[in-house]
Amino acid sequence: MPRSSDTIAALATPAGTSALALVRVSGPDTAGMAQDIFGAPPPPRHALHGDYRAKDGRLVDDVVATFFPAGNSFTGEDSLEISCHGNPFIAQTILEDLFARGGRPAGPGEFTQRAFLNGRMDLSQAEAVMDLIHARSERALAAANQQLRGGLGRRLNDLTERLLGALARIEAYIDFPDEDLPKEDRAIVRRTLESLASETDRLLATSHYGELLRDGIKTVIIGAPNAGKSSLLNRLVGHERAIVSAEPGTTRDFIEERIIVGPHCLRLIDTAGLNPAPGGIEKLGMEKSLERAAEADIILLVLDTTAPLPTLPESLTKLLTPNRVLVALNKTDLLKAQAFDIKVYSSLKSVNVSAVTRAGIESLVTEIIRMADAFQPTSQDDVVAINARHADALTRAKVSLQTALANLAASGPVELLASDLRGTLAAYGDILGKVDNERMLDQLFATFCIGK
């Protein structure tokens, strides 16, 4: 069997089960990559604690990395295991960095496949692997199809079709130089490529799941003035981030803080209290709070159990659906608390807490994690991989579009322009499935009258 020529990387742990994530790398470039990342050649089979620095020098996480030379590894080739914090944002960043360094996303079961091909497994093990590959790919495929049926697929199809149109315009003049074609108009091509580049960019930036991974799950704390919202934020963050006072209306501006709970990254936002009869400036603050609540992935509704149940604006109550709202019944340390009756919100999950004594905070965190889990696909492994792949592919598409545009601006060789556009096409194809060259020819023959 031929040895692998490229280096693959993927998340190896089904995340969500532990606080750590394992990223695995295998292939001929592994040693070189490890040296670049950690600044020193990795000692074989020896856990190395160090800072993971991305290609641009940015610190990603402190990690534990172990290098296994070819003879001693699972796959039978140089490999590296990187243990990082179990937050998908970190794992994702590490994967993307590995791809930027020349690695590529591993295919379904590819590590095991390499292990087998390098003689590290026997036949019965290999057969078990096949079942695994099958099951995994079906799941990955199902997840991918779901995404592709949605917005991403539709938009990518549209981008691909337009790219094929631009490519056909270039190819026509390469392949049919002695035909009676209209004068070549590169401005049309340039305009198409510019719009493709900006849309690819937007796609990279706005994909919701990508946003969740990068920025965290948007969790908005909302409630009546003085309910203890800021106190709760401080408890969750772990230090006195927000000002707390007995005066209602303390918080005016939004306070935002990122926290990691279990495997998830949350973007925690504290808001101004909701006053049923606000006037002037308060009214403005409340409207903004409601806007935030509407955009939230998770709403943390804080109720003061010592005060009468507040009348909440209708625009808020209609946002209160069980799958995204968690009620924190606060100030349970005070005696008056028992009198509180929350029947109105009986369909919502609630937790008794005290932001002062910290009682119930742990249960609250557990509930938050459970709710955040719903935003992660059931099989973390597959879907994170697919998403890392999407991001990887879109980034490659963007880079080759930019090169093509630079080439156009410099009136560079047209066959190189075509080569870059083919690179873009292949990158889109990595998400949608390979694009048959016939589709380009269809556009070419539909646009131009070819054939003397």
Added chain:
Amino acid sequence: MGASTLLLSGNIDTIAQMSCNPAIGGQAKGQMVRELDALGGEMAINTDVTGIQFRLLNESKGPAVQAPRAQCDKKAYQFRLKHTLELQPNLQIFQATVTGLLFKAGKVVGCQTNLDIDFLGQTIVVTTGTFLRGLMHIGQNKNEGGRLGDFSAKSLSSSLTEAGIQLERLKTGTPPRLLGRSIDFSKMEEQKGDTHPTFFAFHDTRGPEEMFHVEQSGERRIGWAPGSEQVSCWMTHTTAQTAEIVRANLSKSAMYSGEIVGVGPRYCPSIEDKFVRFADKPRHLLFLEPEGRSTNEYYVNGLSTSLPFDVQLDLVHSIPGLEKAQLLRPAYAVEYDFAHPTQLFPSLESKKVENLFFAGQINGTSGYEEAAVQGLVAGVNAVNKVRATAPMLIQRNEGYIGVLIDDLVSKGTREPYRMFTSRAEYRLLFNHGSAEFRFLDHAKTYNLLSNNRIKNIEAKQAKVTHWVDYLEKTRNTGGTWADAIRRDRVGAVLPEELAKESAPVRDEVVYRVSYQGYLAREQRQVEKLSQIEKIRIPADFDYPAVRGLRRESALKLAEFKPMTLGQASRISGVNPADISILMVLIGAGAVRARDAS
């Protein structure tokens, strides 16, 4: 290769006759002819010696997309090639029409002819062109034949069908031929050949004895040096009146009246198609191509049609310069049988009938060059089969020949297949100057070139490698020589010693250096993919028995019988997970075999 071979042709005077326009090469085709030359094919040298006009296409673009094209003297081309065949040792030529094949236990063992003489052979290559149940249309008029004035091979089709080979119809067309002295060239624009003709054959690696073997074998029939005294082509165009005539008579066209069932090519539309599909284009360009030095016949490139003869006359007369033109032969459309090429292995041997090979238009291709490369591959592999040696399999990443064969056997075709450079993923690696290097291994393995030429190619390659390396490593003012070349492009200065090398060496070196980044990228892609290209799937592989393989994939794979995993991956409907599974299983087979031995 030295195998004992018989060539049967219905009319040996028409061996290598150009049924369509008398031109060789052009974009992608020109590169293929050079590849053919690198594998010992005759087309390049024959074109150089009989060409009457040479042009390098895309001269303003980069070397990878430049292609030579030549007008040939139709008769000289054909007679020289016939003579070449006559002088070929171990080749016997005989005139007879093959009427059927002889089979024994699922294998082909010989063929029958119209003369009631049977011939036996261990392997057979079928190259029927447009002659298999060929039917020509001129309006409502129909004639049987593969080319005007020629016969039609009728009974061979049923023999193939009986053997389980699926046939279908394709269509192609050809324009009228005109008498030169009835044409008013003063109303047309002249198109001259290049002052410095670009030849097809690699003359720098050939000794003089390999260049002119036919010409020197007896009295010299060709009285000019290749490339000298070139003949011009002429450009004119259709008019509003032409469009009107076509539209008014559309229902009389064989194509539009439903007479023709075969599918025609999109890239070579009839004049009817052009006016219907591109109704807003006011006029279409036409080229008058001379058919030879010793004839006054002209080919009207761009005016192929299946309209009736009287309409054709009006049509021709509506064109500037052709007002009084006389037709020597009418335009016609021809329909013929082809066999779906997905029924072939990449060796071009039939999957259905052992020892039977197919090449050319019977595989759904169009064009002399496409046919020629298949002829070479099928011929070489027919010999390999007899000798039980491994077939010559040309990969997609080696050149246009590989792309052509892989497209045909993995994807099939619905229209007559023509090569375009845009069909190749690694176009930049396929510049015409590098063909000899790319195919050197095959040429050596299968003994396709003289020892002398192999030696010359190796020496040339060593020079190129040396100079590329030198330019990349040696510093000149402000960086390496290579940096300067990439910066200054065309105007770049070369080291004195390199400037003294032959033009082919110099050009190749400069190309590799100037396009270094892009070439390296394509090379990386090739290497990434070539791994699965090398993994062979055993011929008797039992797909339905594979656990975990999706049913539809298993059926597809069982039908296509891919030879390598790479080929399997290009079959539509087979996904990467299927390939992973196959990879493990095939690997397991290899491991078992290794352990057993």
